[in-house]
Amino acid sequence: MYADDIKLYVAHNNDNTRDILVHDLKELEKWSLSNGLTISIEKCLAIYLGKNNTKKDYYINNNDVAKCNVARDLGVYIDDKLSFNYHIDSIIKKTYRQIYLILKIFKIRDLKNLVFIYKTYIRPHLEYATQVWSGALNTQNGTRLERVQKYYTRQIFRRCGLVPKTYKDRLTVCNIDELSRRRGLADLYMAYNIMNSQTSLNPNKYFIFARSKRKPFMLQNKRYKNVGKNNFFIRIINPWNKLPKEFLGIKTIKTFKNHLKKISLVCRLSGLRLILKKFFFSF
Structure with missing residues (x-):
């Protein structure tokens, strides 16, 4: 025992x-x-x-x-300033090592398979528990994280003998999103799961729901000190409230994700703000 x-x-x-x-x-x-x-x-x-x-x-x-000054808890390094700088440094170093080993071991020149390898073995390390630490990301660390994906896509394009393209062009060809955007989506997925009792967390303990007939799941802003602004339950309020009301009646996380992917999102690297540019529905 x-x-x-x-x-x-x-x-x-x-x-x-x-x-x-x-x-x-x-x-x-x-x-x-x-x-x-x-x-x-x-x-x-x-x-x-x-x-x-x-x-x-x-x-x-x-x-x-x-x-x-730093303690590792369930795979996340927590420092005494709650900056998560040590954790970010750690995952960046780890993913670069993995990229080196993977490109050395796998000699394939097929772009589709190289993208699959990235999604399976590399990207998960950059995205593990982002709901915990992404709120503390500053511009510099956000850029450093994105640079890992830039590096990998550039390397696989060269290996496959493809014409060099801009980072956004490479993402389009590989059918992958910027890491900053995926962190914003991960926050929304987690919020949906909590509000729909798909986790052990009681939503009424962590969220204050506004009294709105138009949007019954609209969240009310909380008072918080500066140290609490990066907390998941604080920073998710504005992005969640910007979702169209049609999203709030979706019954499953799979459907929620599918509809959310149809929205063109522009996320600040800090994850504090999310702007909805276009959305399309197909209920």
């Missing part, structure tokens, strides 16, 4: 809140002892958020919990 990926956290306003976390750690010690499980202290980390955080010490079984 084993347990993994346990997380405890507290909003540190005063010493009383710190005592709550200390108490929970003691309860965790008791639970692990009664269940015959050993806590691996060397894998335990404490990350502190906020510039005024006093960074109190925490202990498990009288062992000091190591402090860190």
Whole structure:
């Protein structure tokens, strides 16, 4: 028997809140002892958020919990500034290594197969859990991510002996979208799933629905501090509210995706804004 990926956290306003976390750690010690499980202290980390955080010490079984600036949680590197710069650096380096190995191993010169390889083995690394970190993207990091796809498409065009084209032309030929646009779509897909109870999240806990007969699923803006502007549940409000009301009656995520793909979207790299230019329906 084993347990993994346990997380405890507290909003540190005063010493009383710190005592709550200390108490929970003691309860965790008791639970692990009664269940015959050993806590691996060397894998335990404490990350502190906020510039005024006093960074109190925490202990498990009288062992000091190591402090860190970056922690990996379910494949995403979280830093103490919530900038996700370390995570972005990591996935960019990883995908470049994969591109090098794949182009070295696979000697094929068929564009269709090379695009399939990209979609299957490379792009997923650039898009894993984007709902968590894409809100923190600045222009520089957004450009760096897009540059990976630019590089790969340029390399496969050269390999296949095709006439060099602009990046947008290569995307059209390969039938793939810009990564920035796909991140915007991923946010909308997640919002749809949450609102239609396709996840374990309670939509009423994370969204405030406006009282609108015209658009019953229209979201109401929340008050937030500057640090919260990149939160998924904040940044998705404006893009979601810009969707035509016909979208809100769609019953399945598959149909929602199909109709959303018919819309020409212009997304800012930060993911904070989405402009609908044209849309076509075929109900």
